[in-house]
Amino acid sequence: MGLTIYLGSKLGEWLDVKFNNTDQLYYKIVSLIAVFIxxxxxIYQVLQLTNKDSDD
Incomplete structure (x- = not known):
């Protein structure tokens, strides 16, 4: 989970530098998307574990 958020924030930083965006818009958007992912x-992993336990 932490790695996904970290990589999303790094991608957003890179996009801000590449497109010369001083408002950090890409950083905010991509980081938020990474958090949702x-x-x-x-949640998906927990549901898989829960379904696996109920099958036993």
């Missing part, structure tokens, strides 16, 4: 991934 990380949370969705954790």
């Amino acid at each position: 990380a949370i969705a991934s954790v």
